[in-house]
Amino acid sequence: MKWKRSERLVDMTHYLLEHPQQLIPLTFFAELYQSAKSSISEDLSIVKDTFEERGIGLLVTVPGAAGGVKYIPKMPEEAVKEVMQELLKELSHSDRLLPGGYLFMTDLLGNPELMNRVGKVFASAFCDKEIDVIMTVATKGISIAHAIARHLNVPVVVVRRDNKVTEGSTVSINYVSGSSRRIQTMVLSKRSMQSGQRVLITDDFMKVGGTMNGMKNLLEEFDCTLAGIAVLVEAEHLDERLVDDYYSLVKLKEVNEKDRTIALSEGNYF
């Protein structure tokens, strides 16, 4: 069956969105739709213009025999700001205050629509950083890690606090948690990463950065390189931070448990 342009555009859009950061040869589409490569090129230029016009992302064309087209999820600045504003608004509700000055965020981390956009925000920041793996620590960072992974099309590895038989052989390290200064353990399956991979570390919350620093040490055990750090919420504090060079979307400036107020500002994303 020969496809009409309108049908090709719908199907092509779906295919590209489902295969981010993958080089797709034009012949793939030409064969799939039984159409000439010149028609496919015209289709792709319509998709490209619409993706860019509407802030969906970039469509990069690689010329030559080994070439093709690649969809790169990239959010425009205004859309990123909208996500930040939504997070600020959500997090400022006083009923999120927990004993000890913590914020309840579990509902946000479980919201697939919001997480999808948060993932796209971070994927946009790291889209040209050649990330191979996204690393997070159980439990709360997992949804963010997967949301980013979907847009960068790379695997997620989850560091655990305990050793489980289902992980096979593991590498474990001890680290000092930033705030409580306690010695803690991190465990990661040996098969998770190969040496030389570029790793993006992510988590939902960072104060002094002890957990992030632990993950940094852990990836050195695998001979991997730190390619970036992404946190949803960073908390302001007086001590020196153990990691620098990270992206955050929200900064928690102050929590007043008596007045039940939460002071927030935009993170350092821009």
Add this chain to the structure above:
Amino acid sequence: MKWKRSERLVDMTHYLLEHPQQLIPLTFFAELYQSAKSSISEDLSIVKDTFEERGIGLLVTVPGAAGGVKYIPKMPEEAVKEVMQELLKELSHSDRLLPGGYLFMTDLLGNPELMNRVGKVFASAFCDKEIDVIMTVATKGISIAHAIARHLNVPVVVVRRDNKVTEGSTVSINYVSGSSRRIQTMVLSKRSMQSGQRVLITDDFMKVGGTMNGMKNLLEEFDCTLAGIAVLVEAEHLDERLVDDYYSLVKLKEVNEKDRTIALSEGNYF
């Protein structure tokens, strides 16, 4: 700016895919694209035909003033079978064998492309079951839960084994783990669910079903209803299972640690 049909089709496809299971009024698209409702209707019928022809999903039109259009992710049988076959092939490698007859699956659970398809498979099975919430237990079920959630557009709640300050007030129950017959604890944040919600339970692995049964008991504490159970891999065993009426994609029939062989078959999905 007035949009051309070709541009509308690309943008509309993206919008619908990003908003599954949501009723979108035709006026929304008409205003967005500065186009007549009759043109939007024609666009949508092209999208609908292509989505159905290519097995992307259904586009349901609800007539009337409060009506609109809704994208329902639904995979055709052949595509589901492909996912099952891919899982069978992946899981049959003897290097996945772990001491105690366990299988290493962590890499599959961290693969965003595979998880996205697994999520769509389960979302297809439950697309008309009016699911309100997806519940899983930390850590390994989280990626599957989020993958399903994205296609059903409902929140994920994560049951934990330990109580953490960041969860706020919690409800906890004790349950007997199926295989080891040990008493274990499950904890869930009180704010996670509201009474009357319909809950889909999911996990990566099920043997006797003790963990699933624990989650079932936990959701009763919240006055919620069990709407379904989805497991990636179920293991065959002799005892009676604690839960019935579940969907699985793979059945682990036998593991021979001496010969290093793994016997698998398709799960009970069909």
